[in-house]
Amino acid sequence: MTGKLIRHWAPVAAGTVALGIALTGCTGFGGSSSGGSGSGGATISFLVNNSDTSVAAAKELAKEFTAANPDIKVDVQTRPQGSDGDNTIKTKLATGDMADVFEYNSGSLFQQINPGQNLVAVTGQSYMSDVSDSFKPVVTAGKDVYGVPFGSGVAGAVLYNKKVYSKLGLSVPKTWADFVSNSQKIKASGTVPIIQSYKDTWTSQLFVLGDFANVAKAEPNFAADYTANKAKYATDPAAIKGFEHQEEAAKDALFNKDFASTTYNQALDMLANGDGAQYPILTSAIAGIQANDPDQINDIGMFPLPGDDASKNALTIWFPSGVYIPKSSKHVAEAEKFQAFLASKAGCDAQTKGSAPSGPYLVKDCTLPSNTPPAVQDMLPYFNDTAKNSPALEFLSPVKGPNLEQITVEVGTQQVSAQKGASLYDEDVKKQAQQLNLPGWS
Structure with missing residues (x-):
C-alpha cells in the first residue's frame, strides 16, 4: 500500500461504519468452496497495483492458491497507482477488458466504479462469514457485498525512531504541544525532527488525513455534517487543526531542509537510519x-x-483494498474460489510470506507472525479498542476532493496559509459532492 494510496481512501455513505472499530481476527477458511466449481485447466488473471508489496503478496497468493487448486492457475498482472490506476480500472471495466479478479480501493473510490453494474456480488458466499464485519461496509453498494480484503489494515500516524527518542530521553507525545516540544528538542540535538517528502506529493496529506481521529473525538457528528454540507474545514475549529499543525511545523523549520525534493523512499531511509x-x-x-x-x-x-x-488520544485507521470479480469475467466460479482463498487463514499466511503485514488482517483466525515489527505491535491496542480509533473520514463520507495533496504541499511549503488551504479544499470537494448528487450540495 504505497504510492498514491492516500488518494484512495474512501467511504461508503456516511454513517455506515461505526466511528469506533475493533478489527478482530478470524477463523481460517481452509478450503476453497464457493458458488460453483471451476472447470479443469483454467487460468484466471489477477490485476493488482504495481507497488512492490502488493506484487509480492499477489505472487505468493497465486502460488499458494494453485498449490491448493492445481486445476486453476493465476496470472498476476499490474496497473499503475494513483490517478493513472483509477483511470485504468475505470477503462477496463467500461470496455469489458478487466481481469478475472482485481484489487482496488475500498470505500468511496469503490463506490465510483458502479459496483452494481460492473461487479459480481458475493453477499451470500459462505466464505464471506470469515471476513471481518468491520470491512464489509466499505465494499458494500446497495444491499450487496462485492469484495474480500487484500492486505492488512493500516493507520495514518507518526512513525518514529526509538533510538533517537531514547538518546534524548523523550516520551511518546499524547498532545500536539508535547509533539512540538519533542520536535524542538530533537532539532536542538542536530537531528531532523519531522521528515517530509513532497517529491511524492501524496505523502503531504498526513497532517490533515491522519488527524481525523482527533476531529471525530472532538465532534462525533462531523462526518455526517460534512457529507450534508453543514461543516467545512475552513470554519470548523477541530477540522482545520490538521492544516494549522502542518503550517506551524513548517514555520518552526521542523522539516528536513530538502523536504520539497525528498522522495518517500528517501524519507524511509532517513527514519530508519536516525x-x-x-x-x-x-x-x-x-x-x-x-x-x-x-x-x-x-x-x-x-x-x-x-x-x-x-485523554482522547486516538488512531486514524484505513481499511485495506478489496479484491473484486467483474461481470465480464469468463471464469466467475474460479474467481470465487480465489476470493475464498483470500478470505482464509491460508490466504493471509500466503500474503505474509510475500510481504510483511503493516497491521492486522481483517479475516478471521488470521494472526500476525511472532516477529511482527514493534511499530505494528504499537498499533494493535488502538485497533482492538473501539474507543481508541476512528476510520479515516473517507470511510465515513463520500466527500473527498482530488486535489488535497497539491493543497497540503502548498501549506507545507508556506505558499498558502492553513486558513487558505482549508478554504481551497472546501472548494475542491464541491464537484465530487455534486456529481454524487448529495443532498445540500446543489
Missing part, C-alpha cells in the same frame, strides 16, 4: 522499511498524530 526522528505517514511504510532497511526495523515505533486532549 537522520530524521519522526515521519507522519501511513503505517504501510513499515513494510518498506522492513524491505529496504531490515536491520533497523526494530528501531521504529508508532504513535497517533496527537491532538489537544491526551
